[in-house]
Amino acid sequence: MLTEAEFRTDALAPSDRFAGWQQCMTDVVAPMEITSPYADDFWADHRLLRIEDTWLWPTRLHASRYRRTPRLIRQSDPGLLHMTLVRPGSGTVLVEHGGPHSAVGPYDLYVLDVSRPCDVGTDDEPIVGVGVDFPRSLLPLPMSTSLDDVLGRRLSGRHGFGALFSQFVTHLVDQSDSYGPADGPRLHRILLDLAAGLLASGLDRDTALSPETRTRNLVLTIRSFIGGNLHDPGLTPAAVAAAHHISTRHLHRLFRQEDTTVAALIRDRRLERARRDLADPALAHTPLHTIAARCGFGAPAHFSRVFRAAHGMSPSDYRHVRLREGAEPAR
Template sequence: MIETVFRTDAVPVADRFDLWREVLTKTKAAAPAEISSDHADDYWAEIRLMRLGAARVWPAGMRPMRMCRTPRMIRQCDPEVYHLTYALRGTKGIVQAGREGTLTPQEMHIVDSSRPYEVHVLAPGRARAVGLEIPKRLLPLPLDRVDRLLTRRLSGRDGVGALLAGFLTRLTEDTGSYGPADGPRLETVLVDLVTAVLAHHLDHEAALPPETRQRNLALRVQAFIRQHLGDPELTPSAVAAAHHISVSYLHRLFRTQDTTVAAWIRRQRLERARRELADPAQRAVPVHRIAARWGFPHHAAFTRAFRATYGLPPSDYRHETLGASPAR
């Protein structure tokens, strides 16, 4: 996975907006567009470009601006991609295919590089969003059906939209954990989640390939487990019942993880407890309370599991990690 970073603060004031237009055009899969701003004399923007196989993800911040892609520009160059934006801060207006939409924080919308559009970043200050481009050929959905969703507001607060929003947020906040070889694998996850969001709004999930539906279900199951780690009654049977599937099918979903469902739950709980034991802000919290918070009601069982995983009892791990530093 390759990451490119650009900040207008790093170049002279007079060159900032021109360089921003050039970088933004290249970032957006080289789809030419007219870009202007009332703040061009002293423009601020920053962007990071992450390449996941054929897909691109780019978290960005910017001052208000306007962007217009004309029929002439489409004839000049069309990468044939869908562009999806997930808004984090500020408001964005979009016009395409005779429809208008407004994007507010925790919402998404999609536009088509093959059709003219206008975009207006309307935030009075600095807007922030995560943009992504996916080649149309990667989405297993009829293009005429996807056209129905152009400019439509898609929620990132709940359901499969929240899964995609969470994936984009974690991906862009934790880039140091990924290497170049992770790009194609992350592309598969990204395409599946985008497909699931679009299919959900099209009520078209039955037409998805079985492997895509299975991966989406596995992601939903994992998100459910993470949300309920503190429940000591979180068992494979409870997880399967919550998703209306059999326990045997649940185990098949986890075969690609090279672990069992119960072991995956235990490892997630241990990792959350380990993070809190290493947090100076949690230094005064007794070990048994941290264990109970993450689904280990029996302290002895937690100690055995922690030692087996990390090589030290939890109290010793906390002492070695925090040393003599005072609690905040």
């Protein structure tokens, strides 16, 4: 399990809630000026997860604004980069960080350098999001890389590295109890690599990434592409390579370090989706050929043959056993 703590204002007396939240933000990030039209009876629901030297904090809270001023920076400068993924249910977050204001809505992101003045928040709508904080020195980009052109900007969380970063962060905070201490270093590396990829793409400077980080990010991008195209019976290693403008030989070379092949990954992900659908009571009357097609198996006979080879029983028998056991769909 990831290291986790929780802060809830409803555990405090109403008169202490806003001050408690101010102290929480000082402890988690750095001292800042916080204002809210709801300061007299403030609410916030906040979890804090630590992975190595990085903090993730999914939060829901009243409308409020946060300012890092030169005086506060001189008082305390932890050298952090802060990234926020704005989630559904949030109002639009206004961000000012040395340039024009940006309006960042649900599914998008913004990045702050805590060592520089900033002004962030909403005036009348709740904030729902996930903050990610880590020392700037850990980012796998050269320290000489200027982030000026990306700080405070709205970054899309729907496409490219923004989507990969958003999906990974959301998975971590929603499935934190799925991991043990031994998983921390690998999760941390993936998180930092995706953060670097997001920033480099925002700067249009992919060459700033180290060759190792570019390779790992390309593998993550390919895995995400495969997961999103399992329904396509034409999803083959050659098609995956073409979609990423690399040779099939280079694609296979990338996956030598992944303990699998691209063809095996496609097959296993399709079987995983098929198992989930077959065990889902809501799909109990969906024909097997429909499930086969949805999972990218071109013909029902091929689906049955591959499934039986992997699980020792036919798809229909597997469905019968799982539904009889009352098993929940795998997630």
